[in-house]
Amino acid sequence: MAAPHVPADHRTGTSDGEPRLDAADRRNGVAAGRVLAAGAFGLLLAIALNAQQLLREASQKPFGWERDASVAVWEPVESASSAVGLHLPRLWADEALGRTVTEPGGTQAPSADATSGTAPPVESEPGGGIVVAETGTGGEAAAIPTTRPDAVVVTDVTVAPAAAATPTPDDPLRLAVIGDSMVRFFGDTMVSLANETGVIEAATEHQLSSGLTRPDFYDWPARIVEVMATDDPDAVVLMYGGNDAQALVVDGQIARPFSDIWVGEYSARVGHMMDLVTTDPDRILIWVGQPIMRDPDFDHKMVELNKIYTAEAAARERVRYVDTRDLFRGPDGGFSRYVIDEAGQRTDVRLTDGVHLSTIGGQWLSQLLLDELGEMVDLSSGAAS
C-alpha cells in the first residue's frame, strides 16, 4: 500500500529529477520485445480469467454500435474461456467475497450495497465521467444561506390524501429516498433533515448509472419490491431519469429513445414502479422530476421524461409529482450553477458536470420535498414543527 519502499531518488530518478541510466538500470533492464511478450501475455491471461465480467460490462453499455462491437469482441472470448473453465477462479473469488454473480446479459440481482454499482456512464449524462463531488469540491462560498427561494412553483398533478395516521416521535413516519446518482447528492441530506423533524425515520439508497431502461444493469422493480416488503415505508421518494434517455428492449427488439414504442414501454415501466410502491393503500409516493440541465440536448430529453412522469402520476391517486425545474433556474431563466437565493446571493447549487446537485442544491431540493410531504402528512407533532 505504501509507496515503493526505497528512497524516492533510488526508485525513479534523483530527487532533483535528473534522469540517469545507471548500472542498475542496465542490470534490471530487459529487451523491449520481452517486455511486450510478458505484458501481452499478462493482459491476455487477465482477459481470459475475466472474460465473463468483461462481457457482462459490455452488454450493459447503452444499446448502439459501441455495445454491439464490444459484445461481438467479448462473446467468443468468453465462450472460449468458459469452455476450458478459465472463468471459474473469478467465479470462486466473487463467491468467496459474497458477491452475487449473474450470467452476462442476464438480470442482475438486487444488491444491498447501494454504492457499489458504477457502470460506465451512459451517453445521456454529460460529464458523467468526472464527478467532481467525489472529493467534495462543490464550490460553495462561505456562509451561503441554505434557504431556497420562495418563488418556487411546485407542480401538483394530483392531490394525494393525507396518510391515515399522524406520525409522532413514538410512531414516526418511515420514509425511503431511492433512485439513481441524483439521489446520491441529496439523499443523505434529506435523511438528515427528515430525521431532524423528530417524526420521520428516513433511509436512502441509490445506484449509480442506473434507471428504468436497463434492468439488465440494475433491476429496480425487483429492488423496490424487496424494499417495500422488508422496510415497509409509509412514504417513498423516487427519482430516476438521468440515465434513461437511451434505447430499451421491447419484446426482444431495441426501441430508439422517444420513439412511440419507447415512450409506451417507458411509461409502462414508470407506472409499474408507481404501482409497486402504492400497492399498500397507506403508502404515499413522491416522484421527483428532473431539474433543468446545462446541455440543451440533454435538457430537452429530461423535459420529455418529465412529461411521462407527470402523466403517469396524474393517473394515480397516491402519487404526487414534484417539478424541480423552477427551483434550479438561473437568473436568466435557463440553466445556471449559480441561482439567486431569497437573500439575493448567488448560490452554487449544481456540480460542474451540469447535471448533479451540490450540497446546497441538495438541501434546497430536500426542503422542497419535505414541504411537499408536510402537505400530504401532518408532521406538526415533530420537534421541528
Next chain:
Amino acid sequence: MLFPTFVFGAFFVVVFVVNWLTRPHPALWKPLMLAASIVFYGWWSWRFVFLLLATIVINWVVGHYAAAALRESGPAAAALRESGSAAAALRESGPAGLSPSQATRWWIRAGVTANLGILGVFKYWDFFAVELSNLLESFGVSGALPVLEYTLPVGISFYTFQAMSYIIDIGRGHVREMAPLDFAVYLSFFPQLVAGPIVRAAEMAPQLAARPDPRYVPAAEAFGLILNGLFKKVVISSFLASAIVDGVFADPSAHSGLEVVLAVYAYAVQIYADFSGYTDIAIGVALLLGFRFPQNFDNPYRAVTLQDFWRRWHMTLSRWLRDYLYVPLGGNRRGRAATYRNLMIVMLLGGLWHGSTWNFVIWGGIHGGVLAVERLLREHRERTGMNPLLPPGIGETVRWLVTFHVVCLAWVFFRSESLSAAMEMLGAVANFGNYAGTATPLVIAVTFGALAFQFMPLDWFEELRDGFAGLGPVSQGAVVGLSLVAIDVLGPTGVAPFIYFQF
C-alpha cells in the same frame, strides 16, 4: 482515458510497440507520440484538445522569443549557446546565473500572464465573480458580474504549471529553447498530462534527445509500480471511499465521533492511495516508454514536521512552488516577518491551485500557518539554545502525532463540500452515540495498516522486484495477469476517476 481500464491497456500495448519501433527515428516518433497523447486526452473531451494545443503554441512562441531575446543579452548567454549546457553556462556566469534582458523579462511576463489567464478563465473567474457580486449585493450594490460556467478541462493546472516552468527556466537560462515538436511532446506527454508529476523541461528535454536502449527497459520496476499503483487506487482508495469516507462526510451528524475521526484518517489514506497510485502508474508507464519521471511521494505520513511533510507529499508541486514562487518572493532571505508572509502566500496560493473554493484557501492557510509556527519555534530554540522538552524518542512520536493531525485537520476542509460542511464534520467529532456501523474491523485494519505500512523497512519491494526480474517472460506475464485479476476482484465494480484529475 483512465489508467485502470481495459481501453487504456489496449491503447498502451499499441503505443508501446510503436514507441520502441520508431524511437530510433525521431522525425517519426515525435508526431506519433504527440498523436497518442492527443488521443489519450481527447478521450474525455475532444474540445479541450484545442485548448491544450493552444497552450502548446502560445508557450512555445513565448519561449522562442524569450530565448531569442536572451541570446542578445551578453556573454553568459553566449556561453550557454556555445556550450549547449545550462550548467556550464551557469558556471561561467557565476552563481547569480544569467541576467535576462528587458525583452526577455517582457516575454516571460507575457507568457506567465497568458497561462494564468487561461487558468483564470476556466478555473477562477466564476469563484471571484460570485464572491464579488455577493459582497456588493450585501452592501446593496446590484449589478452582478457574469459567470462563465465553463467545464474545467482535465489536468489544466498541471500542464499550465509545466508550461510556466518552461518559459521561466528559459529566462533564467536553466533550459534551452526546445524545438516546436519536442515542446509539444513534452507538454502533452500522456503519462503525466492529467495529474502529474509536474515534470520540468530541464528533466524532459535530455530524455527526448536521448536514444534509450531498447535492450534495457526496466520492466520489473515499471510493472511493480503499475501494479502497486493499481492496487492503491482500485482496492484501497475505492474501498475506503465507499466503506466510510463518502458516507460520513455526507452526513457526519448521523455518525458517532469515533466514526468521524476514523473517516478523516481513512480519507488521509484514501487521497494518498489515490494520488500516489496515479503517480506510480504514470511513472511506471513512462519507464516502459524509456522515460524517467521525478518521484512525487515519499511516505508522507512518516513526516514529523509539516516541512518534512511537504518534502514527501506532491514533491513536484512543492518544488515548483518553492522555485517559482517562494524564492522569487524573497524566500527566507528578507527577514523573519517576510519569511512567514512568504510561507503563507505560497501555501494559500497552493491551496487555490487545487480549486477555487474557500475550503482550499483554508486548507492552504492551515499549512502555511503551521509551517510559520514551526519555523518560529525552531528559530527560537536555536536562538536560545533551549533543549527539547521531551526525550528524543518520545519527542519524535509527539511531533509525528501533531503533524499527522494537523494534516488530517486540513484534509477535512479539503474533502468537505463547503465551509459549513467542514465545520459540521469537525463538530461531529464530539458526537456521542449515533454509531452507524461504518467502523468495521476491515475499515480499521485497512486504514491503520496502510498508515503503519509507511514505517515498514524498505527492502522487500526491491527483493520482490529482483525476484520478478529473474523470472522468464511467461512467468512474468502470469504474475502480471493474476495480479490484474486479483486487483479487479478486490476492487468495487467500476472505479471513480482519480481525485487529482479535477485539479
